[in-house]
Amino acid sequence: MSEYNKPLPPPTVESEPFWDGCKRHELVVPRCDACLNHWFPPTATCPKCWSTDWTWTGVSGKGKIYSFGVYHRAYHKGFADELPYALVVVELDEGPRLTTNVVGCKPDELSCDMPVEVVFDDVTEDRTLYKFKPVNDS
């Protein structure tokens, strides 16, 4: 097996529980105990009501594509073989938006508002990335 050659920035103290969730194949985001707002990326206070009481909460993993851009230029050698590839912004049903990739779909098949759901990609022994795939209508 060839070595994984894409960047994997190390988790921070604030993001570690999120990446631990990915490793368990669970998508978790902060949810405010006071106003029930979900947000991402994780921060110490709810950006909506500034409550410091919040809980890592599992979400449905379902959402839709807010927008996307298709790279035709490789800024990193790890992505050179994948051109053209799409950087996709997914809006979860719970509200937060995540930057990600969509698998099982070519860039020219993407469109805004397309329904997608989370899949997990165990890219190394230590790290699992959240990605999304199109939801079939059936």
Added chain:
Amino acid sequence: MSTNLSGKYAIVGVGQSPLGKVPELGPIGLFAVAAKNAIEDAGLKKEDVDGLITRGPDDVYCHHQRVGEALGLNVTFSTSTANGGASQTMAVAMACMAIEAGVCNTVVVGYGRDTWSRTHRNAEAKQAVASSPRTYSEFGSEFGRFGAPVNYAVSARRHMERFGTTKAQLGAIAVAFRNHARKNPHAFMKKPLTLDEYLGARLIVDPLCLFDCSVFIDGAGAVVVTSAERARDLRQPPAYVRGFGFGNRLSGWYNDDNMINTGAKEAGEAAYKMAGIGPQDVDTAQIYDCFTHMVLLQLEDYGFCAKGEGGPFVGSGALEFDGVLPTNTSGGQLSEGHIEGMLQVLEGARQVRREHTPDRQVKDCNIAFVSGHGGNTVCQSALILGREAG
């Protein structure tokens, strides 16, 4: 209660360094040359300057101190800004506020960097650009998110799907600014550009192609700001600061609808209110153009057309020299060169000073609207310059 500063302060001098490929100068040296030229243009001396607001490459710590040292300046008010491309228009406003507060009288504002040389000066620089990015950010780099274009590509895509905006309409922006650059001897890109060439250009981050992206050059620009009273005795016709405003949607480009409805709305409304005018009174616009699409968004948010109608507006030829809103009349960052909006402050002042040759001078130009945009895409600053104080 607020005090209306409209017309109380003015840009009295403008200056720039050599632009383009200037490998013999670094960012501080470029700035120093521009500042010297601006002070001389005003008919002032080094001793008259008691304020300095600067910006340069992000990796230069306390940038204003480096510039001040190079210029041998001791001043009462001095700082560096960090709102990216929104900094330069904001710094002109900050200069007015500082003078109004009585902390200084005459302020040099500028920006300079050696962006072309950083990637081309020598073999080491060329290697740096060829290798992979040196910094990675969580929740993005893992998925191949690098560089600035993607932020505008996702916004453009969303705008296209929601409002029917087309690539050809974005192309009209690039072509108009190139047409302007062709008349500017200092512009970096002077080769003719047709819409067909634009549409056939290689893609960077679809829907953005090569000609949707601004051009990185070496260079600096600076202006001198002082009171309107003082301005009347100086060498050049003043470019009065008639209005300014800011909008910083710090909640994030990727949150809410901030990548479609930008802080330019708040920035523009405040600037128009201060100036007592509306977008219909603007004779020329100098709109921050890191990417074509950002021009389109700002034209909508600054009220030159309705939200969603930016495509047809620019597609009509509105931005051309003989259009309804001659925009980026020196070529903009897409063709003159990217100096983070500073050259557009200079061009706005030059247009209201009416100093250009007729082929570049907007006829009877009384009001120039200048915008800055940047930071991490969410900062907007607007500046309205007038030939008259009010």
